[in-house]
Amino acid sequence: MQEWLTEHLTKLNLVDEMNYDTGFTRLSYSEEEKQAHETFRHIALSLGLEVHQDEAGNQWATWKVDDKVPTVAVGSHVDTVRSGGGYDGVAGVLAGLASIKLLKDRDFIPSKNITVICFASEESARFGVSTIGSKALTGLLEDNLAEVKDSDGVSVREALESYGLTWENLPNAELRADELESFLELHIEQGTQIEDHGADIGVVRGVACPIRLQVTFSGMANHTGTTPMDKRSDAFVASAPLIPFVEEEAKKMNEDAPLPLVATVSTVQLSPNVMNVIPGEVTLGIDIRSVEDELKIELAKRIKSFCEEIERERSVTVTIKTLVDNDSVFLDPNIQETLANVAKQLDYKPLAMDSGAGHDVMNMATRWPSGLIFIPCQEGISHHPKEYASIEDLEKGTRMIAEYLRIETGDEHENNNWRNRTA
Amino acid sequence: MQEWLTEHLTKLNLVDEMNYDTGFTRLSYSEEEKQAHETFRHIALSLGLEVHQDEAGNQWATWKVDDKVPTVAVGSHVDTVRSGGGYDGVAGVLAGLASIKLLKDRDFIPSKNITVICFASEESARFGVSTIGSKALTGLLEDNLAEVKDSDGVSVREALESYGLTWENLPNAELRADELESFLELHIEQGTQIEDHGADIGVVRGVACPIRLQVTFSGMANHTGTTPMDKRSDAFVASAPLIPFVEEEAKKMNEDAPLPLVATVSTVQLSPNVMNVIPGEVTLGIDIRSVEDELKIELAKRIKSFCEEIERERSVTVTIKTLVDNDSVFLDPNIQETLANVAKQLDYKPLAMDSGAGHDVMNMATRWPSGLIFIPCQEGISHHPKEYASIEDLEKGTRMIAEYLRIETGDEHENNNWRNRTA
Numbered sequence: 001m002q003e004w005l006t007e008h009l010t011k012l013n014l015v016d017e018m019n020y021d022t023g024f025t026r027l028s029y030s031e032e033e034k035q036a037h038e039t040f041r042h043i044a045l046s047l048g049l050e051v052h053q054d055e056a057g058n059q060w061a062t063w064k065v066d067d068k069v070p071t072v073a074v075g076s077h078v079d080t081v082r083s084g085g086g087y088d089g090v091a092g093v094l095a096g097l098a099s100i101k102l103l104k105d106r107d108f109i110p111s112k113n114i115t116v117i118c119f120a121s122e123e124s125a126r127f128g129v130s131t132i133g134s135k136a137l138t139g140l141l142e143d144n145l146a147e148v149k150d151s152d153g154v155s156v157r158e159a160l161e162s163y164g165l166t167w168e169n170l171p172n173a174e175l176r177a178d179e180l181e182s183f184l185e186l187h188i189e190q191g192t193q194i195e196d197h198g199a200d201i202g203v204v205r206g207v208a209c210p211i212r213l214q215v216t217f218s219g220m221a222n223h224t225g226t227t228p229m230d231k232r233s234d235a236f237v238a239s240a241p242l243i244p245f246v247e248e249e250a251k252k253m254n255e256d257a258p259l260p261l262v263a264t265v266s267t268v269q270l271s272p273n274v275m276n277v278i279p280g281e282v283t284l285g286i287d288i289r290s291v292e293d294e295l296k297i298e299l300a301k302r303i304k305s306f307c308e309e310i311e312r313e314r315s316v317t318v319t320i321k322t323l324v325d326n327d328s329v330f331l332d333p334n335i336q337e338t339l340a341n342v343a344k345q346l347d348y349k350p351l352a353m354d355s356g357a358g359h360d361v362m363n364m365a366t367r368w369p370s371g372l373i374f375i376p377c378q379e380g381i382s383h384h385p386k387e388y389a390s391i392e393d394l395e396k397g398t399r400m401i402a403e404y405l406r407i408e409t410g411d412e413h414e415n416n417n418w419r420n421r422t423a
Numbered sequence: 424m425q426e427w428l429t430e431h432l433t434k435l436n437l438v439d440e441m442n443y444d445t446g447f448t449r450l451s452y453s454e455e456e457k458q459a460h461e462t463f464r465h466i467a468l469s470l471g472l473e474v475h476q477d478e479a480g481n482q483w484a485t486w487k488v489d490d491k492v493p494t495v496a497v498g499s500h501v502d503t504v505r506s507g508g509g510y511d512g513v514a515g516v517l518a519g520l521a522s523i524k525l526l527k528d529r530d531f532i533p534s535k536n537i538t539v540i541c542f543a544s545e546e547s548a549r550f551g552v553s554t555i556g557s558k559a560l561t562g563l564l565e566d567n568l569a570e571v572k573d574s575d576g577v578s579v580r581e582a583l584e585s586y587g588l589t590w591e592n593l594p595n596a597e598l599r600a601d602e603l604e605s606f607l608e609l610h611i612e613q614g615t616q617i618e619d620h621g622a623d624i625g626v627v628r629g630v631a632c633p634i635r636l637q638v639t640f641s642g643m644a645n646h647t648g649t650t651p652m653d654k655r656s657d658a659f660v661a662s663a664p665l666i667p668f669v670e671e672e673a674k675k676m677n678e679d680a681p682l683p684l685v686a687t688v689s690t691v692q693l694s695p696n697v698m699n700v701i702p703g704e705v706t707l708g709i710d711i712r713s714v715e716d717e718l719k720i721e722l723a724k725r726i727k728s729f730c731e732e733i734e735r736e737r738s739v740t741v742t743i744k745t746l747v748d749n750d751s752v753f754l755d756p757n758i759q760e761t762l763a764n765v766a767k768q769l770d771y772k773p774l775a776m777d778s779g780a781g782h783d784v785m786n787m788a789t790r791w792p793s794g795l796i797f798i799p800c801q802e803g804i805s806h807h808p809k810e811y812a813s814i815e816d817l818e819k820g821t822r823m824i825a826e827y828l829r830i831e832t833g834d835e836h837e838n839n840n841w842r843n844r845t846a
Contacts, residue, residue, distance in 0.1 A: 124699070191646070191649035191651075192654070221807075222804075223803075224633075224712065225633070225778075225781070226778070228683060229670065229673050229685055229686075230674070231803075232670075236666055236689075237666055237667050237688070240666035241663070244660050244663050247657060247660045260651060262647060263652075265702075266647055266700060266702060267693065268659070268696065273689075273691065274689065274690065275690055275710050276547070276633075276689070276780070278687050279687075285698050355649075356650075357648040357699070358648070380654075383646065383700070
């Protein structure tokens with residue numbers, strides 16, 4: 001199994017050997033994403049699966065029983081950020097395929113269809129829009145998506161057409177609720193909670209979706225050399241206290257809160273941002289996340305009050321725009337229970353945890369009972385060439401999925417047979 | 424005189440009527456700057472002056488006596504920032520030409536050559552490099568100038584060649600010290616000191632040249648959603664206290680200092696500056712100015728200490744790079760005295776003051792005795808479409824230059840004759 005994982009990890013990353021220096025760049029709907037999808041199809045065919053691509057570019061590799069039985073899905077994505085790692089997304093696709101191989105090697109006979117989905121365009125690195133493939137499946141695509149452009153001015157519509165898809169057919173990718181029974185994703189943790197708790201596997205309860213605020217401070221631009229210190233309305237100076245405030249307030253709230261909250265001032269635009277002009281306008285972007293939506297709302301309120309204070313004390317105006325306010329997504333309790341039991345059965349220590357990052361599963365969970373498995377990644381480093389997950393952990397993830405699929409798709413007789421054989 | 428000024432103010436701005444909404448854009452070595460230089464030549468020719476363009480694109484309009492007598496120069500520039508005003512630069516060129524007209528109308532006969540210089544490329548808006556024309560005259564051009572590029576990737580060398588100049592000939596624009604006797608610039612104040620003191624005209628003593636620092640804070644970029652608050656090394660949070668520190672410290676130093684000091688955190692670059700990543704690196708640009716160089720050096724020291732404190736207290740590294748450290752330029756005391764006397768004689772209240780902004784005169788002063796006259800501009804607004812100076816103040820400036828030129832270039836006999844006539 002480890003040999004197979006090692007070989008196909010490099011294949012899905014389109015290389016002969018993993019690299020941890022320059023990383024991998026397979027942006028949304030790029031030629032590189034397409035090549036990785038093509039590799040996925042080849043591997044799936046070699047495993048005897050039926051493959052097809054849907055109208056959003058998602059690849060489906062199906063172990064088909066017949067059209068009358070339900071379909072259980074697993075999967076993730078193979079696109080990356082710029083100079084990203086070789087595990088974010090790939091780990092889930094690889095473990096999904098490997099679990100099929102494991103079941104087939106054991107002569108398992110499923111009583112339901114099993115499908116591995118390789119989602120298109122999960123990362124927001126190219127267009128600022130994430131999880132396009134799984135949004136298409138669940139009818140969650142943004143209204144203005146066609147015209148959203150990358151930094152070269154190429155729109156999503158144009159990128160999709162270059163990819164060989166037809167923009168007008170995109171809505172046809174949406175599936176009815178009865179077309180799948182459930183969905184399970186495996187992903188690298190992109191944090192260190194599993195390691196910190198001495199666990200092997202994370203079983204995710206909820207995905208923390210963000211509140212994102214855009215806070216604009218308007219002062220008065222003027223010449224840095226000719227404007228005396230007591231005649232200024234410097235928007236950057238006025239905005240500065242908000243930057244540590246967000247960090248400090250989030251830390252304070254974590255002292256009493258039942259669930260963690262994270263908050264970051266992660267972007268800034270300064271106008272005009274030239275050496276000889278006092279900043280006239282500053283826009284800060286704030287990302288607030290918690291599975292506990294009330295905590296996000298409370299921090300957003302405190303930020304608003306703090307900005308009103310700044311407005312009273314300094315000669316600036318402050319406007320706050322809510323860019324995103326998505327309720328957190330809770331995953332299926334039955335699947336969590338199954339996964340925890342599977343882990344124990346395999347002698348892996350599971351950790352019930354939340355996901356601070358978004359994944360395709362958060363869209364899938366709006367339509368189907370869904371689950372998310374995390375495997376550890378070294379030092380929590382992700383979206384970086386040094387991103388790394390061990391083959392041992394990839395194998396544990398694979399065995400988790402295989403056992404889960406066996407339970408979900410086997411009939412009693414088969415289950416018992418196999419359990420006896422593997423015991 | 425006011426009619427002539429009004430008419431030629433619009434001409435030099437290449438319009439039929441001044442506009443205060445969209446402003447003017449005549450970037451360095453652009454087609455628009457060229458057109459304004461062409462207009463300058465036409466006006467100069469209509470005043471009976473000899474015109475020529477030098478190797479840097481500076482235009483010279485000369486009231487020539489002969490080659491044996493010294494040449495007294497006045498002038499400024501006609502290029503602008505993006506969406507700038509119609510007075511920054513133009514005011515000095517216009518008043519220079521108008522003063523010639525005034526002297527000619529009065530049948531003044533100069534005993535020295537008088538030349539009006541329309542400098543090329545004063546503003547740094549296009550290339551980030553200022554006063555290229557006057558630097559060329561005084562041998563102060565930056566070594567790497569050829570390769571400096573604008574935001575479209577056009578280098579100074581390419582822009583200069585498109586302008587019709589020859590890059591290799593640029594050094595030939597430099598003048599020997601004996602080729603001019605003195606230089607006087609008139610410029611809008613870009614501040615409100617003249618108004619605040621109830622004066623009519625500013626007579627500038629020194630030009631405050633900046634110390635510019637680039638301070639980089641390096642922390643650790645990581646996912647905003649998956650990195651707990653107590654495991655972060657957020658470079659933006661670490662850098663934030665420096666922003667108000669610079670303002671507060673400059674204010675404190677002004678309480679005891681003999682001369683004003685101004686300091687501004689005017690630029691920021693955040694990396695990666697995307698919503699879902701904790702800022703891993705922040706670079707702040709700081710502009711410090713005072714005619715008193717010791718004050719600039721002292722503030723730069725305090726900034727360094729403060730950054731060392733941040734480095735000790737937080738898990739970031741801080742590096743400070745000095746981008747610019749130019750000594751302030753002091754203007755010629757004799758010219759200042761002459762200008763103050765001229766003002767009193769014309770019944771204008773002069774204000775001895777310093778310039779917080781750089782001008783062509785700061786380069787000219789390194790080679791020739793030089794002076795700088797400020798006229799008021801409304802509310803100190805500059806580099807903005809709303810920039811405005813009244814025709815009355817432009818006329819005062821013109822009369823200041825004319826009287827100064829009469830004193831500097833007239834022989835005793837002429838002087839006395841005219842003084843009697845105008846008394």
